[in-house]
Amino acid sequence: MPNQKTNIILFSGDYDKAMAAFIIANGAAAYDHEVTIFFTFWGLNTLKKENIKTPIAKRAIEKMFGWMMPKSADHLPLSKMNMLGLGPKMIKHVIKKHHALSLPQLIELANEQGVKLIACTMTMDLLGIKQEELIDGTEFGGVAAYLGEASEGQINLFI
Amino acid sequence: MPNQKTNIILFSGDYDKAMAAFIIANGAAAYDHEVTIFFTFWGLNTLKKENIKTPIAKRAIEKMFGWMMPKSADHLPLSKMNMLGLGPKMIKHVIKKHHALSLPQLIELANEQGVKLIACTMTMDLLGIKQEELIDGTEFGGVAAYLGEASEGQINLFI
Amino acid sequence: MPNQKTNIILFSGDYDKAMAAFIIANGAAAYDHEVTIFFTFWGLNTLKKENIKTPIAKRAIEKMFGWMMPKSADHLPLSKMNMLGLGPKMIKHVIKKHHALSLPQLIELANEQGVKLIACTMTMDLLGIKQEELIDGTEFGGVAAYLGEASEGQINLFI
Structure with a gap:
């Protein structure tokens, strides 16, 4: 019997929604599902590398999108009660207290468990996000790959 | 032939999105689907009891989350046009006028129709929500139950 | 072998989320799926005609909803970084620059490809949206049609 398949489109760029996506993905992978997460629109911010040393050449409007969007998974806002960053701090505090996994740790675990991470090339173009900005192991594809x-x-x- | 199964994750804590979830759930139950709704993150607020008489012991940060989150299904905001509470009032007004069901009534109907309501224990821990705060009939589980x-x-x- | 079926509920009234819905729908239609999009709550704004010549009779509260909601697909806000309309302008700018399809063009393509567009009659009643406000080819149905x-x-x- 072939493995079951779980596919998640992560459109949202919110910390809490990304957590939900990776908790489901990691759970499904633990039950031997083949798991794929497709990152599109604001969800792409989840895949950004924490530190980029060499500056990446971008057009003016791409730079504007870059300034306005979160720098990495650890900098995502909450979908509710963000309160200028207080909400994310509170959530990260209780995650630590309960020895749960933070979003960056959930992403690392997904990578280790072989969850396929596919970045949507069409929205990367629109938002001016370059391949070298995204974490290692990211694959690239469009709507055909998803379907x-x-x-x-x-x-x-x-x- | 076994019944069809419909499973909804309610992550959102918005009145309109919770309405959509329960309308689909009640419809599917009416067509003899086995229906489960999993409540996680802000969606847990939908399950809160309207009135809790005896105070529940909570840590300081749990109390903070409690103050900031809606008290029950009837107090949820709208995902759009909330306008400091005017939007929900308008929606509730037209629901009454059209003899449609309000969110608390939709939840009651779901309970009567045997829709399984499962609260996500992991996010209950994170947000400091206790079992005794949630309506009778609520079951408890994690990502394994969902999968x-x-x-x-x-x-x-x-x- | 019968065709595969793809069904999308578009609840959101955001430009970016509607784009995502129509990109998936058009992609699936190109791969010969039977595709249906159900428009409910704020998603109904996506189907509104750009120009309506004769005024439509509405009650006071229906008019209020009408004033507060976007006038057509081209007027939808973004789910993130809307910034009083700057965000949608930037997105439309990069769509043009990359020769991608705008939301109105994606809707037209869906119509040409035979994607079924079904407006949820129950939420049309609640929000006071009339059949003659919606683009030609729209069908009408409720939760039973969706299920x-x-x-x-x-x-x-x-x-």
Whole structure:
């Protein structure tokens, strides 16, 4: 019997929604599902490397999007009660207290468990996000790649 | 032939999104689907009891989350046009006028129809929500419970 | 072998989320899926005609909803970084620059490809949206119509 397939589109760029996506993905991978997360629009910010040493050449409007968007998974806002950054601090505090995994740790675990991370090339173009900005192991694809996986998936979610 | 299965993750704590979740759930239950709603993150506020008489012991940060989050389904904001509470009032007004069901009534109907309501224990811990705060009939589980249901579901939605 | 089915509920009234819905829908239609988009709550604004010549009779509260909601797909806000309309302008600018399709063009393409567009009659009633306000080719239905399609769908998404 082939493995079950779980496919998640992560459209949202919120810390809490990204956590939900990676908790489901890691859970499904632990139960031997083949798991793919497609990152599109603001969800791409989740994949950004924490530190980029060499500056990346961008056009003016791409730089503007870059300034306005969070720098990495650790800098994402909350979808609710963000309160100028107090909300994320409170959430990170209780995550630590309960020995739960932070978003960067959930992403690392997903990578280790073989969850496929696919960045949507079309929205990368629109928002001016370059391949070298995204974490190692990221794959690249478009809507066709998504549909190929999703039409065989038992669980398909849009987050 | 076994019944069809519909599984909804309610992540959102918005009145309108919770309405959508319960309208789909009640519809599916009326068509003899086995229906489960998993409440996680802000969606947990939907399950809070309207009135709690005896105070519940909480740590300081749990109390803070409690103060900042809506007290029950009837107090949820709208995802759009909330306008400091005017939007929810307008929606509730037109719901009454059209003899449609309010969110508390939709939840009651779901309970009567045997829709399974599962609260996510991991996010209850993070947000400091206790079992005795949630309406009677609520079950408790984690991502494993969700995956068990969802891998057999025809309809799986994340709201 | 029957065609695969893709069903999307578009609940959101945001330009970026509607784009995502129509990109997936058009992609699936290109791969010969039978595709249906159900428009409910704020998602109904996506289907509004750009120009309505004769005024439509509405009650006072219906007019209020009408004033507060976007006038058509081209007027939708962004879910993130809307910044009083600067965000949508930037997105439309980069869409043009990259020769990608704008939301109105994506909707037109969906119509040409035979994507079924179903407006949720229950939320039309609540928000006071009339059939003559919506683009030609729109069909009308409720949760039963959705469940009929979705229980046969390989890909079911809530956006």
